[in-house]
Amino acid sequence: MSSAAGTDRWKADEDFEEYRKSHPGADYSQFYTTRTAAMVRSGKQHNSLGNNIVTGEIGEFWETGAKQAQRLMRLGDVQPSHRVVEYGCGSLRVAGHFLKLLEPGNFFGLDVIADFYEQGRANVGAELLAKARPRLEVISDESVAAAAEFRPDYVFAHSVVIHVHPDILPKMFANMARIASKPGAILAFNAMIHDPAVRYANLGWAWPESYYLGHFRDFKVLKIERGKLTDKGGYQVGGAMFVFQRAA
Numbered sequence: 001m002s003s004a005a006g007t008d009r010w011k012a013d014e015d016f017e018e019y020r021k022s023h024p025g026a027d028y029s030q031f032y033t034t035r036t037a038a039m040v041r042s043g044k045q046h047n048s049l050g051n052n053i054v055t056g057e058i059g060e061f062w063e064t065g066a067k068q069a070q071r072l073m074r075l076g077d078v079q080p081s082h083r084v085v086e087y088g089c090g091s092l093r094v095a096g097h098f099l100k101l102l103e104p105g106n107f108f109g110l111d112v113i114a115d116f117y118e119q120g121r122a123n124v125g126a127e128l129l130a131k132a133r134p135r136l137e138v139i140s141d142e143s144v145a146a147a148a149e150f151r152p153d154y155v156f157a158h159s160v161v162i163h164v165h166p167d168i169l170p171k172m173f174a175n176m177a178r179i180a181s182k183p184g185a186i187l188a189f190n191a192m193i194h195d196p197a198v199r200y201a202n203l204g205w206a207w208p209e210s211y212y213l214g215h216f217r218d219f220k221v222l223k224i225e226r227g228k229l230t231d232k233g234g235y236q237v238g239g240a241m242f243v244f245q246r247a248a
Contacts, residue, residue: 001166001205002198002235012202028165029112032203037115040091048159049091051119061123065093068158073101075223075243076154076186082106085152085179087172087189088160089136092120099124099132107134108150114138139175147179155180157189163203173215180219184248187219190241193226200233212242219244 012032019031040050047055048064055064072094078084080103089095089109098107111117117136121129135150137143155176164172180187192206199205213221227239 002196010199010202027168029168032163032165033112033116037113040119041115048093049116049119051091051122053091053093053123055093061093062096065095065097069094069097071241072156072158072188073098075188075241076156078102078154080106082153083150084108085110085147085150085155087139087155087157087176087179088112090116090120092117092124094158095120095134096124096128099128099134102132104131105133105135107132108147108152109134109136110139110143110147111136112139144175144178148181150179151182152179153182153185155185155187159190161189161191162205164205166197166205169205170215177216177218180244180246183246185246186222187216187244187246188242190239192232192237193240194235194237198233198235198237200235200237204232206232206235206237209240216242216244219246 015035016028016031020026023030036049040046040052043052045052045054047053053059053061053064058064078098078101080101082102083106084098084102085108086095086098087110089111092109095107095109109117137146157176161169176187176189191212192204193209194206195208197205197207197211209224222245223243225241229236229238
């Protein structure tokens with residue numbers, strides 16, 4: 001994998017090695033999410049996590065994830081009766097809109113640590129939580145199995161793939177495919193595309209389109225929505241939304 005110039009750009013790798021000295025066996029996702037959780041718990045602003053979310057210039061919680069949720073609902077043709085799993089549900093800025101739409105008990109959220117969605121509970125409020133009755137769990141072999149048994153109609157990840165370390169990404173895709181086991185289930189995620197694969201930021205990776213498709217050979221490709229190329233870390237990368245469907 002190619003890397004943009006500048007040794008200080010990958011300081012996260014040095015921090016990870018230091019973190020592992022006191023957390024033997026920890027993987028990159030545990031390191032990254034634990035560090036980020038500590039930051040947002042302190043009240044610092046973040047573009048998608050915690051209780052002080054500001055996306056662009058939008059700071060009202062329900063507006064920060066509204067457009068993203070609407071797009072994801074459209075791509076999955078989501079109906080109130082559908083069961084939905086979000087892989088990497090964060091602080092529920094997107095999930096909250098699904099909770100408003102879906103019938104009670106029809107949403108299952110997963111994330112690497114509980115801190116993010118526990119803060120998300122405060123974001124969406126006790127009244128909606130009591131009505132929607134979402135299931136929120138830390139990603140593990142057991143919770144992935146439970147999400148598969150949930151038999152969702154739609155499985156999605158939003159703004160997650162680009163931040164997932166190359167050592168972990170295949171496991172994430174395998175988990176998502178396992179969860180979307182119901183015949184006809186739709187699976188969607190957004191990602192960055194570049195050929196060859198590059199690391200364009202401290203926590204940003206882009207892969208060839210064929211790399212993503214190769215992890216979902218058991219699925220039909222319903223749609224790939226490609227965005228314009230933009231300069232990131234000296235590379236021309238393009239965003240894309242991938243939408244698959246499990247064979248009926």
